[in-house]
Every structure is written in structure tokens, then in C-alpha cells.
Amino acid sequence: MTMREITYRDALGEALHEEMARDERVIVLGEDVYGGPCGYQGCFGVTRSVVQDYADRLLDTPIAEQVIVGAAIGAAMCGMRPVAEIMYEDFVALAMDMLVNTAAKTHFMTGGTICVPMVLRAAGGATSIGPQHSQMWTSWFMHVPGLYVVLPSTPYDAKGLLKTAMRKNSPVVFIEHKKLYNFKGLVPEEEYLIPFGQANTLRPGKDVTLIAMGYMLHLAQQVVDKLRERDVSVELIDPRTLCPLDVESMVQSVRKTHKCVVVAEDVRTAGPTAEIAAAIAENAFEYLDAPIGRVGARQAFIAHNKGMADYVLPDAARIEQAVQHVLDWS
């Protein structure tokens, strides 16, 4: 395997390019996904990678989220393999009906005769643009039967998971993180896919299991390094896909470490951490030596002001505090 360092953005772009080369039925619909030679070529530049070879398959749409997602559904039902790009995860709310009532349910409602092989990509997470442009809504999608939910945290994961998503025959909600587009990481040159439902254990450990996703994984890494200096061995796990969720790996880890903390950028209440914590408690109850800790955003909004936003969002300090809490619990 030849590894090279590329950005999260370019890893996604490579995935798109490879899959578009492989299957001519793949198209991308979204606002400003092309815009011509001097256009945006993707609000976050992801589609830039395919402009040279596949500009004719990048369809710039009006600002109309319902029809962006709905047309992707209709085209998918008739044999295409569309990727719908919604600029900010917050805007997916506009297309929730299409996603939840049509995309997710069509295969079932048609008695299994029609599939909806589409990917909905959106950029989530907070970056000081204010309350309506900062959300992570992972739970909303996890809660809907019939939707795959993917949260890549690294360039390696982004490419492998997007390729898999584009080959699935059911709708996939693929949430990228705005802060990660410029993040660099090692990605093989050779083709590879990452299957859904496989959590990634980044660091083995024996004292506590730390489960973190998306941008939070990077904050969690900092905490793991810091605690290692104090001789605390933390096992770090990234679920990567929230549906299907690899509960088994996380339970195996907790059976070993007996303590667990789950971290997500989403609001803590009814966040993905709640489902994961409950699943672990159900399956590893008699192995737990402390209650399962959960870290998430406070039940409030992400302000434009950075201090206010940081107060609400989880950070490395709060993650460390949560880990220390389960270690010391008595």
C-alpha cells in the first residue's frame, strides 16, 4: 500500500471521481456544485476534483432543498445513482419529508420492487457562522428505519466510506464536518472500501473505553495522549457509521475496560451518545464499574460569538473531565 497525505476534501473528491469513472449513472445535484470554470465547484470545494472530467454530471440546482433531494430520489428510482449535496446539515431540515417519508420508505412501500440508491451529503458542525448554520443532527437520521448514517472523521475514512455509500442501494445520509475539510491524513493510492457497521479502534487500551465521532475524535485523541502521561490507558473507538452501528466492538471493549465515555458534537439530550450508551449498558451491564459517561453540546444554541459557542460545544477539557470522572467514580 502506497500512502500519501491528502486533505479530507480531496479524499472525498477522489471517491467521487473513482465512482463516477466506474459508473456513468452517478450524477451530483446541489447548489453551486459546479458553476462553470470560475464557479464555486462545491461550497466546500469537494466537487472540484471531478470538474475536469465530469463537469457534465454536476448539476447546479436552484436553492430548493426539497427538489434537490426529491429529484435525487426520483432519479434513483429510475435507475440513476445520484449524490445530492446539501450545503449545510442545518438545511437538510427543509428536505426532511423527502428523506424520511419518501427516500427511506419507498423500498418498503413498493413491496421491495423499487430501490433508492442515493447519497445525501451535507456538511455539519460548528464554525462561528451562527445558530442556523452549525448543527449536527445525527440522531434525527439514526431514528429513521431505512437510512444509513455515516460520519467520517478522517480522510482515510471519508474516501472509503463514501465509495461504499455510493454503491449501496438504499439511501445514505453522509455527514461531513466543516472543520475537517482541510485536515490532512494518510490515504492509500490503491482502491479500497470501508464496509458499514465496522467501528475503528484507533488506540488499544485497558483502563477506559472512549468512543468519539466526527470532529470530536480529534479532540478525543488529544485527551488520550494527555492521559497516557498519567499512566491511564484509554481505548479509543470511532463508530464511523451510526447506522449500522457496531455495538459489538464497543461492548467487547467495555467488557475489557469496565468503564466507558461516549462523545459527540450533537446536543447531549437524545443525541447519538444516548443510543450508544444505552446499547452498551444493555449488553455489558455486569461489566460496568461506573456509569457510562456522555459528552455532548449543552441544550442551547451555537452563537456567533466564539466564547458563547465554545461554552456550549464539547471540548478536550470536558472530555478529559468526563473520563476522569468514571475513573474516579466512588
Place this chain on the structure above:
Amino acid sequence: MASQVILPKLTYEMEEGRILEWLCTEGQPVAKGQNLFVVETDKAAMEVPAEVEGTLLKILAPAGTTVAVSKPVAWIGAAGEAVVEIQGAEAPATPVRPAAAEVSAEPPAAPAKPSDDGVLASPLAKRLARELGVDLRALQRTMGAEKRIRESDVQAFAAAQIRVAAPSPAPASHITPEPTARVQQASPAAEFELLQLSPVQRSMAAHLAQAVTIPTFAASCEVDLSNLERFRENLLPQWEKVYGFRLTYTHILAALVARALEACPMLNTSWSAEGIRRHRDVNLCVAMASERGLVVPVVKRANQLSLLQVATEVARLRKGAESKRLAAQDLQDGTFTLTNVGMLGITLSIPVINPPQSGILAVGARRQQLALQDGLIKPVPVATITLVADHRVVDGAMSAEFLRRVKEWMENPWPLLLEKPAGGA
């Protein structure tokens, strides 16, 4: 040809309706769409029109009656037409749709366990305490009431218990020729090998230690084995041929002890401060050797089983014991124990009661004895059977009665082959 007027389904949830008022009378001509009657549904009063044109021949459900949806309420036809009372021509019954099943892949919630009164411990700590035989209440006392017990606390407490229980090394004798008066602590390597206790050993030790608190007594008698041996020898070849396994003495003993217990319910009991629990079923524990040591799995409801069923079950449990694959329920809820120490060549054994049971029966090894029979001295195979019982529950008379019955069965085992009468328990 006359047609029926049925009560239509007017709202989502409607299952029946009460006819409030008829707007037409029998014999009156009605037009299609003309309102015939008013019905009260779960929501409101509604008018129901005629679907066909004709004469209202007969009203079947007068005002005030309640009718189910799709049931007939009247007949419309040609004037003067006779109405045939066809009972069978009713609308088919509404098919019952099962309620949507709860879609849940998660395991059902575990029933709430009663708390250990004042013990604050993590789930892991509780499990470990069970396995190691640690008394959580005692541990809590040492830690203080508001401190939570965790894994490390249980481990430490269990280790301390072993240190307390282990004999302290003997101080060196003053008479030793050693010039130094220093007390020599014997090092483990020199004087003994420390065998770590397995969780099973710890828990069995803790369990049996409880037996010391029970006031027991022993009673034994001698049994003539001639018939038992003949019984088994007769059955042996056919048994193996038909059922595929060997019939052992333990199988036979288990079956007959279960029947004896049925006749002597006071030996199938457990003492408790609130009262003596006389168990409904005879769950007979049968002692067995395995790689792990002594295992005592349970034959449930042994008194209700035939000889074949008991033998099959004991064989299954033995297999489970040998392959270390006994389920929890195979080891729980026993009410009496049988230990066939005769297999090991022991002639007399006074076993330890298996708390909270009230009795345990040991069957000793076969030995030859000379007896006087029909004026002649003959060798007779005999064995000693010994009952150890909880004297709070069992008295001398009860023990004698029980032993008598066991002896009776052992000396005449053929009735074991009789089927239990149906309906009997």
C-alpha cells in the same frame, strides 16, 4: 328482488352504532339517496341514505337498538314482496388485524432486582462478589455507608479474607540448634505449594461453611442388594440395546430416592426463620465427579419422572459435568441430595448437608456379608445407606421412615417400572 340495508362504517373507529330514529316507515316508497335513518356513532349522529330505490319492506333494527357495522338493519324491495329471513346472508365478519408488533431488536429489559439493602456497588463489583463469595454487606461496613464498592474494592477484600483464613507459618522452634533466635518465616517455596483458589472453589467453600450452622444428625441402615443387582442385570442388555446407554446404579437410586421423598415430604424441605418450606417438587441433586471436582447437578421434578426419564436426565447431566457445559438451571433449586459414594468404594460416609436442603443420603459400597437364610448360611451383598438430616426439621421417626422406604425400594425395585397413573402428581 329485495336487498338488505346494512349499517355502513361511517368513521375510522366505528364498530357499532345505535339507531336513533327511522325517517321512513315500513311500506313507504324510498328513492335512492333518500335518508332512511339516523344513527349515533362514536363521533356524532349521522343520517344514512338508501343505496337503492324501492319500498322499505321491513325494519330489522328499530330505534334504540345497537347494531354492529355491516349488520342488516332493513329490507328494501318491490312493494308487497315477501322478505325471506335469510340468516346466513350476512356480511362476513371483520377480519381481526393483529396490532403492529413492537419493532425492537434490543434485548428485553432485565427485571429489577431487589437492592442489597444499604449496599452501594457497581454491577461489576456485585458480580465479582458473587463469584468470589465476598459478603458485600461486610465490605460496605469496612468502607463506610456512602462509599461505592468497585471491582478493586472487592478484589482487595477477597484477598484479605484469604490471608486471614490461611494458617500463619509456624514460628521456628526454640529448640532448634540455630544460633540465631530470629523467628524464621517459612517461605512458600520451601514448605508448601500455594494452589490458587478458583472462583468455584471459593464459592463452594463459602457455601459449605454455612452447613456448619445446621444441627444435623446421622442415621443409617443396611440394605440387601440381591434384588437390586438382579433387577439391573436383567434390564441391562435390553436397556442398552433399546435406549443406547448403560443403566447404572446411580440412575436407579436416583429414581427410587425421588419416590421415597415423595412419600416423606418432610425430608424434601428447607428450614427458614419464617417457617419450614416444604417444597412442591422433588428436585434431586446427584453428586458427580468432574474435572473441576465435585459437581452436584439437579434432576428437576424427579418424583414425576419414570425410571427411563430419570436415567436419561442423569446421563445428560453427567455428560454436561464432564464437558463443563452445565447450565445455571441445572445447578439450581435442588431440594435433596443423593451421593453414591459406593462407586468410589466407600462403605460408610457421613456427608455434609447441601444448604438450604434438609437432608442428604449417602449410599455405600457393596460388600459381602454372611446371613442366615432358610436355615442356611449364605453370602449376601449388602450396602449401608446413611441419611444426614437437619434436626430442626427432621426427627428420628421421620428419618427412620425415610430410610425404611428407601430400603424397601432398593430391596424390591421392580415397581419402578410401573408407569405413574395419569393425572397423578
Place this chain on the structure above:
Amino acid sequence: MDTRLMLQMHRDMVFGRLFEERVQQLFDKGLIPGSVHLGIGEEATQVGAVRALAPQDYVCPNHREHVGDLVKGTDPKRLMAEILAKSTGTAGGASGSCHLSDVSCRNLGVQGIIGAVFPVAAGAALAQKRLKTGCMVLALFGDGCSNEGTFHESLNLSSVWRLPVVWLCVNNQYGMGTAHVKVSAVEDIADRACAYNMPGLVVDGNDVLAVYEAVSQARQRALAGDGPSLLECKTYRWGGHSTMDKRLYRPKEEVEAWLKRDPIPRLEALLREKGILDDASVERVHADSLKAVDEAEEFAMNSPEPRPESAMDLVFCPSEV
């Protein structure tokens, strides 16, 4: 117009009406779970529109399109079975009438959410254009539906991208219990076409031949690459919104006026005048239709229920990765 085609459409309408009436009867007997929406009175619109399509064209119907579904090719036995929630239905009992689909005759399915038809039909048309299939999409929607936001988004997009779709509004004057004129800024929905730079046309929805002509032309336009059209068929539903609606919100005179414009006798009168139809042949058509409806009912009634656990089978579509 071709005689055979007119006779076919006559048969379609008669059969469709008898089918719908039978569904109403079964509902009254409590045999149909949930709700059904019958198109009695709207046969001309449904038949005229769907007959104008080729078998390879797609239809995105609304919830009141049993007649149209039958014309598109759905087996009446399987349609009845689906309405009765049996395992032999078009979706094995999963969809019922409100979410009915039949991919074997290119019926992409009813969108149970009012308004969802627009983006889905636009997407289906997008696929036809990009894959160069030579097929088009007919989207059917009611007057009430045309006020959803997705109408705007989708008609706009279909026009900008020149998608091969015909937007056909079945204006039966009422959205559930609300009169169209009370909640719409313009009375003729076809007038909105100019906002999207496409032709808009009002059609007598109770004249099956007129509907057929209008849809045929719009279809040709779509296939020629000239983009979408907005057609509005003015018609009336005889029954309530659903089988349980007693339609007390409509004035009696209005109902009676529309009943007089029954599309079936209207076509029959025309065909009799041309000597193509007589009493005997009308009788035959009725008898044949009734027989087919009876067979559909019998099939559905005798079909088994689906296994309850089958609810878990179709959550995800299988794929190779």
C-alpha cells in the same frame, strides 16, 4: 379518433367505475383497513390521460387514481388484494391504496405525502433525459396539492432543465373538505404556468377525448425535448374525499349539476350517435366488467394475509458491498 381507442376508453371508464363502487361496498362492510380515496366521477380524466401514454412512459399517480392505475396495466386482482392488505397485493400488503405502486407497468407509486409527487416526478424525468430513454413522466396531482411548496420548486426546475414531464392537475374543486377557490390565489391553476415559462391549458376533465388530446400533445412536447407542460382537468368527485366522508360541505345544486355531466353516458351518447355502440354492446361491456370486478374481489378475499414478520424484510435494499 380511432374507433378502437374510443371503445377501449369506454370500457376503461365502465370497468373503473364498477371497480370503485365495489371498493366502496367492501369498505362499508368493514373489510378495508384504513382509508381509500375513490375516483368515481373522475374517470374521464384518469382514462384519457393514461391512455395517451405509451407503455414505457412513467406515471406518478395520486391517491385517487385506481382507475388510472388499472389503465396503466395493474392487474385488478392484485390492486384489490393490496387494498385489502393481502400478501398477494402489489406491495404484499405494505402500501395499501394510499401508497400504491406497480413498477412492472412503470407506476412509480402514490406519494402519501401531499406535495411529494413533484420532486419525485421531476427526478424521474431527469433520469429519462440523462439516460436518453425516449420515455416521459406523467405526474397527477389534485388542486389542493398544487399549493404545496414543492409545486413551485419542481415546476421551476423542470422548466429550467427542460425535463420530459407533463404536470396534470386533476382539479375536482375540493381539497378534502375545503373548496379550491377559498384557498388558492388564482382559480385556474393552469394560469400559474406562465410563472414557470411553460404552456398551461385548462381541459374539460369530463370529456375523455379532450383529455386524451391534451395529454398526447403535452407528451409529444416533452419527448421532443421542449420541456414540461401544465394541464388542468376540471372535474368533480362524486364521493367524499375518502370512503368515510359524507361530503356535507358541498352545496346540493353543485353536486347535481356535476352529476349531469357524468363522463360515461357522455361518451356513450357520442359513440351511439356514431353508430359504434348500441344497447347490446353496452350491456356486454357492463357484464364483462362486473365479471372482472367479481373475480378481483374473490381473489382478494381468498388471498392470505402477509406474515407479520415480513414487516422486517424490506427496510434496506440489498447491495454487493
